[in-house]
Each structure stands twice: as structure tokens, then as C-alpha cells.
Amino acid sequence: MARISTFDDWIDLFREWQKDIGVDLPEVTQYQFEAKYGQLKTTEIEFGDFRSERKWEKVLDIPDQRIRDGLQNLIIYQGDTEFASVEQQRFLFETAPSHYDRQSLARVMTEEMRHGWQMCHLLINHFGHSGRLEALKQLERRAFENKRLLTAFNDPVQNWLDFFTYTDFVDRDGKFQLTMLSYSGFAPLASSMIPMLKEESFHLGTGQDGLRRILKAGKIPVAIVQKYINKWIRAAYDLFGVDNSSSAHWMYVWGLKGRFDEHSNPNEADKEHLNEHSRNLYKQECEQLVAQLNKLIPDDQTKLFVPDLKFDRRIGDFAHQPYSITGERLNPEDYKKHCQEVLPNENDMAQLATIFKEGGWVAEKKATTQAR
Secondary structure, eight states, X not given: OOOOSSHHHHHHHHHHHHHHHTOOOHHHHTSOOOOXXXXXXXXXXXXXXXXXXXXXXXGGGSSOHHHHHHHHHHHHHHHHHHHHHHHHTTTGGGGOSSHHHHHHHHHHHHHHHXXXXXXXXXXXXHSHHHHHXXXXXXXXXXXXXXXXXXXXXXXXXXXXXXXXXXXXXXXXXXXXXXXXXXXXXXXHHHHHHHHHHHHHHHHHHHHHHHHHHHHHHTOSOHHHHHHHHHHHHHHHHHHTOOTTOHHHHHXXXXXXXXXXXXXXXXXXXXXXXXXXXXXXXXXXHHHHHHHHHHTTSOTTSOOOOOOOTTTTOSXXXXXXXXXXXXXXXXXXXXXXXXXXXXXOOHHHHHHHHHHHHHOOOSOOOOOOSOOO
């Protein structure tokens, strides 16, 4: 394993990581990577046992080693998702349907890299030797080797329907996570979230707009679009964590990670079900997005829908249980057949390959801005 003493040492390894995964393209290398910190609305901790105390500016200000360890773990996991998403999407430049889409991809990927950069900036500058070690590990794990920390970030993004659905729904989980961290009692983490959330909004818009353009073009069957929605929303459900989470409980008690609706929810937090609360809010938002997409589908065609919370879960109370896409419990044999029918399969990908080759599968949109 390489060794680093400063953030500049890490930057050299970051450049090597870009080359190793094959994204050292002009659109990427010309991007100005930097750590960004926004202005906090309050300097007080807003929830948990330390409510009303001043936010911590340094790790040594934090009064308990367990809280410091929990904080570092939050940063590690957030950074890992950022680098993983770039690795998942690394081949899409070769098949961009237009110059506009290539520019959008470049912006999404460079901003995800910057978010990983931001998390490593925190690790290296605030957590000493352990932070430097973890920042190195961020560049050593690979999504395509199934080594990223969260399962969903090892799943492949194989085509542009994959990409648009991923950015609409998996990046939307990212919006939830960043918002919850923006209330953190550790000021450098909370202030990191402000520019990250602004950048993340473009990623979400890219996904929703991409799906709208696909439905407007009318070349890709709605049934196949539904399968990709099933694939990524069920993966995003898992990203909110296990049910009855003691970890989420303590992150809240310690003032490290708030509720998504912390500022608008007047009720006392249900600390035993924080992940379930966020997951339900996420599902409601997805239902609103899908309702917007359904306006583009003729009334005589089957409409899109959001899969049930119990479908094909890999963690939590419903992990590895045979529930259908609409929530019915099936026998194991029927469940296996059901998953083959409602998730993307080889026939779907072959059909998509033909449609992509023919062109015209996504409504045109002119490139008006350069990738940042």
C-alpha cells in the first residue's frame, strides 16, 4: 500500500486512479478539482444529546472517541459511494447518444469525483494517520471487482437507460444522505454538504430529464423502462440501511446525522426507526417523479410504478425473502421466475442494443453549457 503524508500526496494517487479506471479523458482532466465548503445557517448542533452546543470544528473538540469513530465511518462510506459511481459509469463515454449527453455525463462524473475528493480532504486533514489510511483505501477499492462497501455500488451500469435511471433514483438516495449529513454537528462535514447538494441537483435532473426524453421518443418499450426502475429503486431502498438500526440511533443521539426532514418535522424523532422514516420519504418522492413520467405515456398503455418496499431486498427485515414487485409473498420457485421477468435480462439488453444502434431512442436536446 502506498503511503501519504499530505493531501498533495493523495492527489497524485487520485490522478493514477483516474488513469487506472480509464476516465482520464479531456473532459475530466480539465476539470478544476478542489475542496469546497459552504456557509452554515447555524453554528449550533440542532439535535441529539448535544443540542444547542456549538458545532465541533475539530475532531479533538468531540468529547467521545466513539463519536469520533462514528463520524469517520460516515465520511468513509459517503466517499466510497462517490468513487464507486464513477467506476460503475466509466464506459458510457463510448456510447453517448449526443454531444449534450456526453457533456452531462462528464459533469456528473467529475462532480462525483469531486465529492469523493471532498470526503478525502476531510479524512486527511482531520483524522490523522487513520484518515490518511482510509483516504488511500478509497482509491484502492473497485466497484467492478465487487469491493465497494455497499452492494448497490458494485452493480454494473451497462447502458444509458441504466444511467438515466441510476442518476434519477440512486443519486436521489444521495440527495437524502447529503441532506441528513448537512445537519451534522461536525461543522466541516456539514459545510461540505452545501456545495455537494447544489451539484447533486444536476445529477438528479439529468436522470429525470433523460427518462422523460426516452418516453417522448417512444422507441424503448415502457415495460423495459419499468424493469430498470425496479432494478435501481430496490437497490436504493437498501442504501438507507437496516431496519431498527442501532447505528442510525446513535448517529442521531450523537448529533452526527439528522433526519431528512429535520427542519420541517415538528415531531420528536423516532430513533428506533430513523432509516425506515427516510426510506418512506424517499419512496413518496419517487412516486411523485414516476407520476410525472406517466403523463408522457398514452392512456391506453400500462403506466410506470414504484416497486414495493419488500421486493428483492438484500438487507433489512425483508432481506432475501420472496416478495413480488407489488408486495405479494411468493414461493421460492415462482419468485425466481418473477425476478427474471421484472428485472432486466439478456433479452431486454439485446433488444436495447438494437434500439440504440438504430438511434432516435432519446429525444434530442442541444448542448448549451460546457461541463464544469
